[in-house]
Amino acid sequence: MGHDETKSGRITPHNPIADDGDEYQFCSTCAFGAVCVGRGLDKIGLAELHCLVEHVGPYRAGESIFRTGDRFGAIYAVRSGTVKTRQVDLEGRELILGFYLPGELVGLNAIHPEIYPCDAIALDKVEVCRFSFPALATLAMRIPQVQKELFRRLSKDIGDASVRNQEASADERLAAFVLDLSARYEARGFSPQALHLSMSRGDIANYLGLASETVSRVLRRFQDGGLLTVDGRELTISNAAALKDIAKNLLHH
C-alpha cells in the first residue's frame, strides 16, 4: 500500500511552506529575498535574478536533490520542507553535515571543488529553487548586493558547526541545537517557539555526535524540567532562557 509520509499520518500544522513569488516579489522564504527587500534592488536586477531561478520538486522523503560526485552546476534554496546533507564513508556509515530549512541555501560547499562533496536528501516533502551557478556568479559581479549576500551565506555555512563541539556535554549540544533551529525559523518569520522536527532522532544524534538514546533521554529531561514539550515531531520551547543558559558556552561562537 503506497504511503506518502508527508501527506498522511503526520499532521504538521507548523511546517512552513513558502508562498510563490512573482516578478516583483520574491517567495516569502527566498534566500535572496533580503537582497532586495528594503535595499532598493531595482526591478531589472530583480527580474534578472528571477530568470536564473527554476522551481524544482516536490521531492518526497528520502529522495536526493544532488548526490556526492555530481557535477556542480547550481545551488539550491529550500522553499518548503527540510533537507539534510550527508556524507557516506566506504563502510556505509553516514555522517550528517547539516539540516536546511526554508530560505536556506544548499550546495555552497560545492563551489570550489566543482563537484558536490555530499548528498542532499529531502527529509519530508521538499520544494527548492535552483540557482544556476554560472549565471548567479555573473550576476553577483554586476549587482553588489547579490555578491554580498552570497559571501555572507558562505561564511555562515562555514561557521555553523559550533553545536557539534565534541567538548560540549549532550545537554549543551541539544540545547544549542534547539535554539539554533528556533533562531533560524524566527529569521524567516516563523514562530521561534513551535518547531517541526522533520529529521529523525537518529539524524539529530548523528549530527550532534551523540547516541540516539541520549538525544531522547536529554529531551525527556528537558521536558520534565519544563524547558520544552515534545509531541511526536512537534517541539515547543517553553523556557528559552533556561535553554540559553545551558547552551551559553556554545552560543558565544
Added chain:
Amino acid sequence: MHTPYRRGMNAHLIPTTPLFDRELIAQYDVNAPRYTSYPTAPHFRTDFVEADLRRAIRMSNDDPIPRDLSAYLHIPFCMSPCYYCGCARIITRDRSKAAAYLARLYREIEQVATCFDRDRRLAQLHFGGGTPNFLDAQQLLELVESLGQHFSFSRNAKREFGIELDPRFCDEAYARQICDAGINRVSIGVQDFDPAVQEAVNRIQSVDETAAVMAGARAGGVRSINLDLIYGLPRQTPDSFARTLDQVIALRPDRIAAYGYAHLPERFKAQRQIDKYDLPDATTRLTLLQQTVEMLTAAGYVHIGVDHFALPDDDLALAAVAGTLQRNFQGYSTHAACDLIGFGMSAISHIGPSFSQNAKDLVGYYAALDNGHLPVARGLWLGDDDLLRADLIQRLMCAGTLDIDAFEARYPVEFEHYFRGSLDRLEPLAADGLVTRTANRITVTARGQFLLRNIAQCFDAYFESPGIRYSRAV
C-alpha cells in the same frame, strides 16, 4: 471477552455524575461502534502488508522522544465454548496445542523486537484471549521472561502487567504464582452468576471459584482486579441480575465492566446456540443496564465511561479525575499514549498512524511465521482526517469535553467549517440534552454519559458504510 487496545491522547475531565435518563437512552438504542479504535476494525484493508508495519515501526523509532511500548498477547484457545462470545478463539481441551502456538509466538516476538530500538520501554503488557490461562504457570512465566529479554521493561512502579483469567480453568495457586512474572492486574470473566443464565450460555462458574482466583491474585500482590459482566444474556431478568450484582459487589473488585450482549449470530457462529426467544427484550435490557448503574453507584463505584466502573481509589478512577484517561481496545486505560504491539493470532497493533492486524486463523498465522514473515493480514494507514477525528473522539469519550480553541491550535482546521456535517448530526443530540455546545466547547452532559458511542458516531466519517453491522449502543 476483550479485544486488544489502542493508544490515545489525554485531556481534561470535567467530572459529572452520570444521569440515567431511561426514555432518552431507549430512544438512542441503535447500532453504534464502541470506538475502542478509530477508524474501527472493519475498515482495515488487505493492501496493508508486512512492509507497511515495518515502516510504521521505523517511523516510530525516529521520533525525538519515541513513545513507550505496550504489548498485547493473544492466547486464542478456550477449553469450552461460551455461547455469547464474539472473540477470535479456538475451542480445544488439548493442552499440547499451546506448545505449537508458543513456538510461533516466540518467533513473532523475536522478529518484531528487532525492529524496535532497544531504548524503547515496555510500559504495559496484557494477556488476552481466548483464555490466557490455557497456558500453565510455567509457560506464562517463560513467556514474560522472553519478552523481558527482547524488550526493556519499564521499571516504573506504574507499569501495568495484566491478564484475563477464567476461574473455571485455574485456581488460587495459579493466580498467585503468575504474579512472580510481574502481573499486577487481573481481569476475570463472570458475566452472570445465575445458574439458569449460566446454563443458557454454557458457562458454569461458581462464586467460590471466582473468589478463590481473586484471593490468589491479591495474595500475589495484584493491585487491581476487574470483573466482567454482561447484561442482555438469555434468561436474564432484573431480579436474577440484581442477585448477580449483589454477589459481585460483595466480592469487591476494584473495577467492573458491564458489557451489553450483542446478538449477531450471522457473524458469530457460537451465538447460534442461543435461543433468541430467551433474550431479554429492549425494555428489559434497559432495565438491566439501569439497575447495574444504580446498584454499582450505590455501592461506591464511579462510572468511568461507556461500560466501565471503578472504585474511587482505583488508578482508573484517579486517572479520570486527573484527565489522563485513555481509550484503547480493552476499554479504558491509565497509560499515556503508547505504541501498541499485538502479538498472536488476530492481534491488532497500533503504531504511529497505523493499524495492523495479524492473520485471524491459526493456519495463516503459523504459515507466515514459518516462512519468515510477520503475520500481517490487514491494516490501515491513518490519514490526516482519521487522526483528527480519532483525537476528537478520544477526547469526548475520555474527558467528556472538547476545547475547540485548543483543537484549532493543534490542527490546521477551522472547526466549525471542517466538522459541519458532524455538527449537523450532533444537533439533535444537543437538542435532546446529551451534549452542550458553546462557541469554543462541546461537553457531554450527565445524561449523555451513557450515550458516548452515539455522540462519537456523529464525528465518524465512515458512519454510513454499507454492510458493516455494529452492536447496539445500549
